[in-house]
Amino acid sequence: MEARTTRDRIVAAAAELLATGGREAVSTRAVSAAAGVQAPTIYRLFGDKQGLLDAVGAHGISEYLHEKTVRERDPDPVEDLRRGWDLHVGFGLAHPALYALVFGEPRPGAGSPAEHRAAAVLRGMIRRVAEAGRLRVSEERAANLVHATGRGITLTLIGMDPERRDPTLSEFARESVIAAVTTDGTAGPAAGAGPVPTAVTLRAHLPELAVLTEAERGLLREWLDRVAAQGRAVPAVT
Incomplete structure (x- = not known):
């Protein structure tokens, strides 16, 4: 359950960055800071940045x-x-x-x-x-x-x-x-x-x-x- 909650928080943070700053704003560092997680957590849950972007697209x-x-x-x-x-x-x-x-x-x-x-x-x-x-x-x-x-x-x-x-x-x-x-x-x-x-x-x-x-x-x-x-x-x- 905790992993799912963390995943949702990361996707929401990335989606907000995308909406306000465009794709260039969705960096691993920016998403980590906005979601309150470490970068390795993003890679563990999404594989790579493209995996995160695909999750943001599917969610949005x-x-x-x-x-x-x-x-x-x-x-x-x-x-x-x-x-x-x-x-x-x-x-x-x-x-x-x-x-x-x-x-x-x-x-x-x-x-x-x-x-x-x-x-x-x-x-x-x-x-x-x-x-x-x-x-x-x-x-x-x-x-x-x-x-x-x-x-x-x-x-x-x-x-x-x-x-x-x-x-x-x-x-x-x-x-x-x-x-x-x-x-x-x-x-x-x-x-x-x-x-x-x-x-x-x-x-x-x-x-x-x-x-x-x-x-x-x-x-x-x-x-x-x-x-x-x-x-x-x-x-x-x-």
């Missing part, structure tokens, strides 16, 4: 993810995706140093625990769009595009002087991405949209196809993924 983003997951879902999954986008950008602008810590430095093949948790929430939102028959590209492509564009827009806005920020920039990017990855209508693939939305929708419902064996579902999944891979994002709205 947990409240944001909680709000994103427990809020009432909109019956329209595309509208729910819009709301999720706005919540993401708003969180970044309210907590710029924490956002930059979690999303500002991609680590190929790795990523922080906080980033993995955020990505899982986004994949769940994209899955709902696919299950409704509204996705025109594969779930993976849609999630990657939403994540990359949303992160880029948020970091861009963070880097602007508050008085110079264009409040419509995020909205324009959001609607461009949504137009690129979703179909028209409120239910089912749009007429004439081709086989890709149908394949993506069936792919999302594969776990429900109990009539098929696991091997049959695996084969069907491979076929549907090949069809979905042929999808290309439509030009952005103008």
Whole structure:
């Protein structure tokens, strides 16, 4: 219990330093002084400074993810995706140093625990769009595009002087991405949209196809993924 209390105190101290002074302020010496512990305690609990920063990121983003997951879902999954986008950008602008810590430095093949948790929430939102028959590209492509564009827009806005920020920039990017990855209508693939939305929708419902064996579902999944891979994002709205 004492170790857990000490760990929480260290994370809280590091988070406060991050919020007030940026990442540069989160030195082992500064955190030790703020938390009232010796430096070896930090290394024992977190391994190294990156481990501490990952813990700060996970702690700081947990409240944001909680709000994103427990809020009432909109019956329209595309509208729910819009709301999720706005919540993401708003969180970044309210907590710029924490956002930059979690999303500002991609680590190929790795990523922080906080980033993995955020990505899982986004994949769940994209899955709902696919299950409704509204996705025109594969779930993976849609999630990657939403994540990359949303992160880029948020970091861009963070880097602007508050008085110079264009409040419509995020909205324009959001609607461009949504137009690129979703179909028209409120239910089912749009007429004439081709086989890709149908394949993506069936792919999302594969776990429900109990009539098929696991091997049959695996084969069907491979076929549907090949069809979905042929999808290309439509030009952005103008």
